[in-house]
Amino acid sequence: MVRxxxxxxxxxxxxxxxxxxxxxxxxxxGEVAEVLQKAINICLExxxxx
Amino acid sequence: MASFKRRIIQVTSTIIGNGYxxxxxxxTIYRGKLKSVCFPGLNCYSCPGAYTSCPIxxxxxxxxxxxxxxxxxxxxxxxxxxxxxxxxICGWICPFGFFQELLYKIxxxxxxxxxxxxxxxxxxxxxxxxxxxxxxxxxxxxxLPLFCxxxxxxxxxxAGIPLTIKNVALRGAIGIMYYWKLMLLAITIVFSILIxxxxxxxxxxxxxxxxxxxxxxxxxxxxxxxxCTKCNICNKICPVDIKIYENAxxxxxxxxxxxxxxxxxxxxxxxxxxxxxGRLNHEKILDVGCGADNCN
Numbered sequence: 001m002v003r004x005x006x007x008x009x010x011x012x013x014x015x016x017x018x019x020x021x022x023x024x025x026x027x028x029x030g031e032v033a034e035v036l037q038k039a040i041n042i043c044l045e046x047x048x049x050x
Numbered sequence: 051m052a053s054f055k056r057r058i059i060q061v062t063s064t065i066i067g068n069g070y071x072x073x074x075x076x077x078t079i080y081r082g083k084l085k086s087v088c089f090p091g092l093n094c095y096s097c098p099g100a101y102t103s104c105p106i107x108x109x110x111x112x113x114x115x116x117x118x119x120x121x122x123x124x125x126x127x128x129x130x131x132x133x134x135x136x137x138x139i140c141g142w143i144c145p146f147g148f149f150q151e152l153l154y155k156i157x158x159x160x161x162x163x164x165x166x167x168x169x170x171x172x173x174x175x176x177x178x179x180x181x182x183x184x185x186x187x188x189x190x191x192x193x194l195p196l197f198c199x200x201x202x203x204x205x206x207x208x209a210g211i212p213l214t215i216k217n218v219a220l221r222g223a224i225g226i227m228y229y230w231k232l233m234l235l236a237i238t239i240v241f242s243i244l245i246x247x248x249x250x251x252x253x254x255x256x257x258x259x260x261x262x263x264x265x266x267x268x269x270x271x272x273x274x275x276x277x278c279t280k281c282n283i284c285n286k287i288c289p290v291d292i293k294i295y296e297n298a299x300x301x302x303x304x305x306x307x308x309x310x311x312x313x314x315x316x317x318x319x320x321x322x323x324x325x326x327x328g329r330l331n332h333e334k335i336l337d338v339g340c341g342a343d344n345c346n
Contacts, residue, residue, distance in 0.1 A: 012133055012266045019129035026123025031112055035123065036086035038111035039095040039103040042079055042220070046096045046107060046198040046205035047213055048231035049223045 073098030077216025091144030132263030
């Protein structure tokens with residue numbers, strides 16, 4: 001039980017680092033512009049028209 | 051007290067996330083650079099007031115595009131939020147969760163949701179958000195945000211209705227899909243009056259993602275087994291019908307804190323793990339074995 005808790009304790013730090021790495025990788029390969037491009041136009045599918 | 055604080059935060063996050071009032075007045079949407087940032091809760095980016103993007107919509111739109119089949123940026127963002135808070139976002143920040151909570155306050159006969167339906171949200175996440183937008187593409191290679199198109203009632207409530215009221219061109223384009231989505235919203239509203247947070251528990255792909263992090267997140271729930279009498283008061287007031295003394299960090303827990311307030315023996319606590327001591331920052335005991343002292 002203690003071992004599982006220790007693993008979880010370490011896992012959250014691993015996940016934290018992974019999340020930052022993924023976010024930075026996404027920014028680096030230009031996904032921010034892609035998200036922005038979609039978000040600044042009315043999403044017709046979202047509103048049930050597209 | 052915590053419930054009042056939570057309500058204030060829910061109202062504030064809903065207003066801040068949708069504070070572009072000009073959009074509501076003119077039937078348009080905000081087009082600034084803030085839209086490249088995702089909102090942590092389910093909040094349609096085509097809502098006239100939305101300053102930020104919906105993470106589920108963004109995940110699908112990147113997957114449906116030509117360049118990438120999965121968005122590292124959005125996945126990383128959701129992992130970050132999930133690792134820090136888990137489903138605390140669902141209980142405190144999400145405007146659509148807040149909307150369902152308000153509906154559940156309407157006096158009516160109340161029903162329990164079968165627990166098997168909890169797994170349905172993972173199906174929506176995998177099939178409608180991750181797989182189909184990336185795989186079911188047209189001849190050019192472009193897919194569609196299928197969860198938004200066929201299922202999401204938040205889009206109808208926050209974007210579809212306000213935009214078609216104010217925007218004549220969009221109103222003229224209303225077709226059968228609009229009525230399909232209107233019907234889904236009506237069903238969600240009826241079920242939300244009868245059942246606590248049915249969309250969060252059975253459908254929401256964002257809740258499904260955050261639920262994966264509940265057991266490991268920095269923010270966590272904790273039950274002191276020496277104080278808990280298993281009186282079940284926590285289960286009776288729980289909006290997602292869980293027994294917190296059986297699994298304090300259940301994937302279904304939205305961390306609303308109602309059980310913390312109501313526990314007669316004060317056995318339930320919530321908070322962040324103290325890095326050095328491995329304990330909840332306001333708790334002097336508990337969380338045995340999770341401390342850095344015991345991790346070798």
